[in-house]
Amino acid sequence: MKINKLLYHLLAAAFILPSCKKSFLNEVPPNATTVTQAILTPNDLADAVNGMYNLAKATTLFGRDIPVLGDLLADNTYVNVSNSGRYLSESNYTFIPTTAEPGNIFSQAYYVILQANRVIYEGQKLSSSNDIKQLMGEAYAMRGLIYLELVNWFGAPFTVNPTADGVPIVTLPSYVSGFTLQLPRANITAVYNRIITDLDSAYALMPAAGTTLHALNSDYIAKYATKAIESRAYLYKGDYANALTAAQLVITSGGYTLAQTPAAFSAFWTSPTATTTKLETILELNQNASSNLGNTGLDAIMSQAGYGDIQATTDLYNDYSATDSRRTLMINGTRGGLQAYIINKYSNYNKTDKDETKIIRYAEVILTAAEASARTSNEPAARTWLNQIAQLRDPSFGGYSSTGTQLISDILNERRKELAFEGLRFFDFTRLNLAFTRPAQSQGYASYPTVSTTDIRRILPVPQGERDANPNISQNQGY
Numbered sequence: 252m253k254i255n256k257l258l259y260h261l262l263a264a265a266f267i268l269p270s271c272k273k274s275f276l277n278e279v280p281p282n283a284t285t286v287t288q289a290i291l292t293p294n295d296l297a298d299a300v301n302g303m304y305n306l307a308k309a310t311t312l313f314g315r316d317i318p319v320l321g322d323l324l325a326d327n328t329y330v331n332v333s334n335s336g337r338y339l340s341e342s343n344y345t346f347i348p349t350t351a352e353p354g355n356i357f358s359q360a361y362y363v364i365l366q367a368n369r370v371i372y373e374g375q376k377l378s379s380s381n382d383i384k385q386l387m388g389e390a391y392a393m394r395g396l397i398y399l400e401l402v403n404w405f406g407a408p409f410t411v412n413p414t415a416d417g418v419p420i421v422t423l424p425s426y427v428s429g430f431t432l433q434l435p436r437a438n439i440t441a442v443y444n445r446i447i448t449d450l451d452s453a454y455a456l457m458p459a460a461g462t463t464l465h466a467l468n469s470d471y472i473a474k475y476a477t478k479a480i481e482s483r484a485y486l487y488k489g490d491y492a493n494a495l496t497a498a499q500l501v502i503t504s505g506g507y508t509l510a511q512t513p514a515a516f517s518a519f520w521t522s523p524t525a526t527t528t529k530l531e532t533i534l535e536l537n538q539n540a541s542s543n544l545g546n547t548g549l550d551a552i553m554s555q556a557g558y559g560d561i562q563a564t565t566d567l568y569n570d571y572s573a574t575d576s577r578r579t580l581m582i583n584g585t586r587g588g589l590q591a592y593i594i595n596k597y598s599n600y601n602k603t604d605k606d607e608t609k610i611i612r613y614a615e616v617i618l619t620a621a622e623a624s625a626r627t628s629n630e631p632a633a634r635t636w637l638n639q640i641a642q643l644r645d646p647s648f649g650g651y652s653s654t655g656t657q658l659i660s661d662i663l664n665e666r667r668k669e670l671a672f673e674g675l676r677f678f679d680f681t682r683l684n685l686a687f688t689r690p691a692q693s694q695g696y697a698s699y700p701t702v703s704t705t706d707i708r709r710i711l712p713v714p715q716g717e718r719d720a721n722p723n724i725s726q727n728q729g730y
Contacts, residue, residue, distance in 0.1 A: 290377070293377065293383055296383065303363060306366055307397070308537070311355035312356060313610060318674030320352065322561075322677070325687065326676065329695035330561060331561075333589075334558075335560055343699055344702070344708050348713065348726065349716075354715075356711070357713070366390075367397070368421065368423055371387055374386060382462045385462045386464065388452070389471060392480060395445070395447075398420070401442075402442040402446070406710065413438070413443075416436040416437075416725050418437065419434035433723050434721065435725075450480055454474060454477040469529075469535050472534055473533075475500065482616055482619045482623075483619065486623065491622070491623040494623040505613075507529045507530075510643070513576035516577075517576065520580060523602060531613055533612060535607035538607055539605075548597075553594040553597060554598075556600055559586065562593060563593075565690065566690040567671060568592045572648065575648075577644050579595075581595060594672055617640055618640060618662060620632075621637040638650040638651055640669060644668075684704050687702050689701075
């Protein structure tokens with residue numbers, strides 16, 4: 252749906268629009284509140300926040316499209332020749348302004364932003380309390396996270412061109428005076444400034460212990476989750492000193508831990524429930540028995556009991572040693588009668604309670620600390636952080652002793668192995684302006700093997716429908 256059309260609808264109602272063809276809009280989310288219903292209490296505000304999370308977990312955003320494309324456009328996954336017809340344009344690098352997935356990501360992201368705007372605006376009218384501060388903080392943090400996704404998918408990397416066009420910045424709900432529908436794209440720097448401001452605002456507001464309305468568990472944004480997201484934002488921005496500061500704050504004060512044994516690591520990934528122990532996950536989105544994506548989620552596109560289209564590349568599988576516990580999250584199996592490495596990181600497709608959608612994990616923060624340390628001339632600290640991950644995941648590994656460019660390469664490779672199938676690989680290439688090769692697979696793509704640093708499709712096209720509705724929004728070069 253075009254953002255302008257979306258916003259016109261929101262003048263009359265919130266994100267529950269029976270006339271819209273998008274399936275998630277055809278049903279009232281279990282904790283949703285419409286614009287026509289006043290937000291008068293903390294419980295009302297909590298309902299609106301839960302609706303915000305419900306929008307964020309949609310198939311067209313974090314529920315499938317973002318994590319799938321983040322690996323498929325890089326070198327971690329491919330679409331098998333035996334497929335259901337999904338993601339073929341992205342697999343072949345033939346996507347255009349009318350391709351469905353970029354348009355869906357764009358519009359769904361602004362649904363979430365508009366709901367976050369509403370929470371922030373209405374929350375300011377209520378008497379201040381820890382409950383209100385927590386809920387408003389979650390909205391600020393979610394808005395910052397969504398803008399980070401938007402600017403990285405639809406704008407040039409900050410490290411390449413910080414003055415290029417980013418995305419429109421919307422900070423008001425649609426029913427407030429001063430709201431406008433004809434928004435130009437703010438530049439990359441302005442969008443990053445908005446991201447950091449939102450995350451800082453969230454951190455300043457939120458109590459460390461959560462509240463009775465949103466007790467601390469991984470399905471809700473907690474105080475130090477805001478700094479975890481901020482460490483990613485600074486890393487993508489190339490601001491390594493601030494990335495390190497944010498990451499270290501999470502490490503020293505957040506209370507998060509890593510699985511200490513391969514068995515504990517395996518148990519973490521096979522569990523479909525949110526964690527209250529701060530083990531491994533900092534933020535994930537709830538896919539519980541009563542509210543999940545059914546056969547349209549990330550698990551379904553990878554599970555052979557579902558669509559099963561997406562497999563791991565042989566190159567990725569071979570990157571792990573035989574004793575690396577992360578290798579067990581892939582199965583050496585078959586697809587369409589041919590050998591394939593089946594992704595089993597999300598193993599609960601056939602169960603009533605499905606896998607939570609991972610947004611950011613503690614291991615990513617540690618690897619951010621490693622990379623930021625290496626790039627700010629503290630290689631001993633970088634190796635310490637790096638080996639913490641590598642040796643826990645592979646107890647037989649003796650550890651890294653590399654320096655200089657090899658140390659950076661080792662950190663990036665550990666990021667690849669640790670964060671595979673979570674949608675981050677593509678951005679490691681784009682933020683560092685690296686050319687890369689998508690390895691040929693006998694069972695899948697080989698038609699677009701090399702992605703150069705000047706390739707226009709390192710940035711998604713602005714949806715044509717949005718440009719038709721908004722004459723002030725520009726298109727990315729080459730589309």
